Amino acid sequence: MSANVGYQNNVKQINQAGISGLDIVVTGLTKYLGGKVLYEDFDLQIARGKITCIFGPNGCGKSTLLNMIAGLLQPDKGQMKFGGKPRSQVQIGYVFQNYRDALFPWLRARANIEYPLLSAGLSRRQRQIRVEELAQQFNVGFDLDRYPYELSGGQQQLVSIMRSLATRPNILFLDEPFSALDYEATLAIRDKLQDVFAATGVTIVMISHDLEEAVYLADHILLLTKRPTRIAERVVFEASRPRTLDTLSDPEFVSIKAHSLDVFRREAS
Ligand SMILES: Nc1ncnc2c1ncn2[C@@H]1O[C@H](COP(=O)(O)OP(=O)(O)OP(=O)(O)O)[C@@H](O)[C@H]1O
Ligand SMILES: [Mg+2]
Structure with missing residues (x-):
């Protein structure tokens, strides 16, 4: 009571x-x-x-x-x-329930993060700058040139979150x-x-x-x-x-x- x-x-x-x-x-x-x-x-x-x-x-x-x-x-x-x-x-960012299905497996982590920026028409240089900003913000300690299958679950989920934030939703x-x-x-x-x-x-x-x-x-x-x-x-x-x-x-x-x-x-x- x-x-x-x-x-x-x-x-x-x-x-x-x-x-x-x-x-x-x-x-x-x-x-x-x-x-x-x-x-x-x-x-x-x-x-x-x-x-x-x-x-x-x-x-x-x-x-x-x-x-x-x-x-x-x-x-x-x-x-x-x-x-x-x-x-x-x-602008909406979305991180899906299952990270294993969320990233494009044929793209390196960096290209996954850049993907929405490419769709939004940003230049290669602008995309690189944004990925660097996100990498610093998230204090990323692994190589973004790796493919999703080369990353741990936590690293893949971090890449998913960075991708969802790329366009500053x-x-x-x-x-x-x-x-x-x-x-x-x-x-x-x-x-x-x-x-x-x-x-x-x-x-x-x-x-x-x-x-x-x-x-x-x-x-x-x-x-x-x-x-x-x-x-x-x-x-x-x-x-x-x-x-x-x-x-x-x-x-x-x-x-x-x-x-x-x-x-x-x-x-x-
Ligand atoms: N395409 C569909 N056709 C019929 N039923 C569906 C369909 N998609 C989802 N459902 C049913 O609708 C309900 C809601 O599904 P939803 O995935 O939104 O629930 P949830 O709360 O996210 O569940 P969980 O806690 O498992 O993630 C569930 O009972 C599911 O079985
Ligand atoms: Mg659910």
């Missing part, structure tokens, strides 16, 4: 009015897959310049949601606006970017992602299947229900950045994680 009261004091729920500066507004989203409803009249707001982590049961439609917002999959109904603009007017989507990585690589890339966020202020929307990781990285944690999928709750975690391993034992962190787990248990079963 007393623990519950503690959660209530510590956990701030935000509503639409509580987010200052929206980057993504989804209204009336409806999507059926395989004849079953996944989303029905679903609304969502994502704050600008924040990290939002999405956490929900397996198969509730997290990847489908990101794919629809990113314009890779058509919803049956609904509207999406990005700072009031349509999708065609914003306004919004970066990451679908379980650490799920196939070992713990050491996960910690290292998580912290690099925090550094990039601090340096660029890019809006980040990340799906995670690890609640601890979601709370650790997020300003806003979006807890989803089982299908038909709704937002069970939005939770705010305002600890200062950079967050470190000490954050994991911070009482506010512990309380918010416990509260989120309670909501998840209630809504996922």
